[in-house]
Amino acid sequence: MGSSPIQLVELGDSHVLTELRLSLIGKILNPKKQNDEKLIQYMINKWGMEDRITANDLGNGKFLFNFTSEEDIKEVLRQGPFHYNYCMFVLVRWEPIVHDDYPWIIPFWVQITGLPLHLWNVDNLKRIGGRLGHIDTMELEEGRMLIDIDSRKPLQFTRKVTLGDKEVTIQIAYDLLFRHCSTCGRLTHEKEYCPVVKEEPRAQIPSKRAGVFARVQVPHGHYDRQPLQRNQSLRDREHDRQVDVLSRQTDVSRTRDNRDIYQGTHMNQKQRKRRVWDQARGMLFPTSTSQTTSLS
Numbered sequence: 001m002g003s004s005p006i007q008l009v010e011l012g013d014s015h016v017l018t019e020l021r022l023s024l025i026g027k028i029l030n031p032k033k034q035n036d037e038k039l040i041q042y043m044i045n046k047w048g049m050e051d052r053i054t055a056n057d058l059g060n061g062k063f064l065f066n067f068t069s070e071e072d073i074k075e076v077l078r079q080g081p082f083h084y085n086y087c088m089f090v091l092v093r094w095e096p097i098v099h100d101d102y103p104w105i106i107p108f109w110v111q112i113t114g115l116p117l118h119l120w121n122v123d124n125l126k127r128i129g130g131r132l133g134h135i136d137t138m139e140l141e142e143g144r145m146l147i148d149i150d151s152r153k154p155l156q157f158t159r160k161v162t163l164g165d166k167e168v169t170i171q172i173a174y175d176l177l178f179r180h181c182s183t184c185g186r187l188t189h190e191k192e193y194c195p196v197v198k199e200e201p202r203a204q205i206p207s208k209r210a211g212v213f214a215r216v217q218v219p220h221g222h223y224d225r226q227p228l229q230r231n232q233s234l235r236d237r238e239h240d241r242q243v244d245v246l247s248r249q250t251d252v253s254r255t256r257d258n259r260d261i262y263q264g265t266h267m268n269q270k271q272r273k274r275r276v277w278d279q280a281r282g283m284l285f286p287t288s289t290s291q292t293t294s295l296s
């Protein structure tokens with residue numbers, strides 16, 4: 001069968017694997033605005049590691065940065081999430097993952113506002129964060145979580161949460177998020193290039209011609225769907241599992257690293273006040289005292 005997949009083998013070459021453990025793999029997300037060759041050069045200069053990093057262009061907008069020390073890798077990773085030419089790109093530790101889309105995770109510090117104060121607890125933040133991605137770190141008092149966001153999916157900026165039959169809308173903010181599509185929430189393009197048909201009702205085509213146009217019209221939400229999403233879910237889970245294993249090994253240092261850079265700098269006084277205000281505002285809407293909490 002000429003078209004059946006070609007089976008590969010793994011040689012278990014530990015030398016190669018060990019070398020790759022000191023690599024970060026990256027992927028541009030917005031090909032209209034980002035050129036991977038320029039990105040590689042720019043980032044190496046920006047990090048000031050010209051003499052200590054080599055890079056490989058892997059094609060398909062993917063690239064590899066090879067480091068010589070774990071310290072340099074950490075130094076770079078704590079500067080994430082990453083952007084080039086005002087658009088985000090993926091950059092994570094290399095892992096032995098076999099998938100066309102790999103890599104796709106961007107760890108974002110995510111800030112929740114609008115949650116009624118009396119519902120502000122670890123359980124509820126976990127319920128909310130868990131819907132956005134794998135939660136790496138949670139800071140209850142700051143009201144923020146480090147979440148592995150799947151860059152292939154649209155970002156979610158609001159979400160309805162319910163307590164019993166009462167409902168409130170929370171806002172989700174992503175720290176250091178650069179340009180993205182304000183129509184569909186994806187990182188792969190900006191609004192003017194959005195392929196998603198706007199939800200506004202389209203001008204009704206006279207009934208006589210409707211049949212012709214209906215056949216050629218792109219169905220609503222067509223682009224919004226993840227092709228292969230169902231088939232991928234298993235592999236995604238496998239990836240999540242692998243990320244879990246890896247993050248367990250690196251969580252402690254990573255958390256500390258991230259705190260150093262994020263605390264104070266990106267959560268200024270004004271933002272804190274706004275969060276408290278948002279929470280207080282959330283309380284103005286009476287919520288039922290029912291004990292069960294569920295999220296839509």
Ligand SMILES: [Zn+2]
Pocket residue numbers: 181182183184185186189190191193194195196
């Ligand atoms: Zn869009």
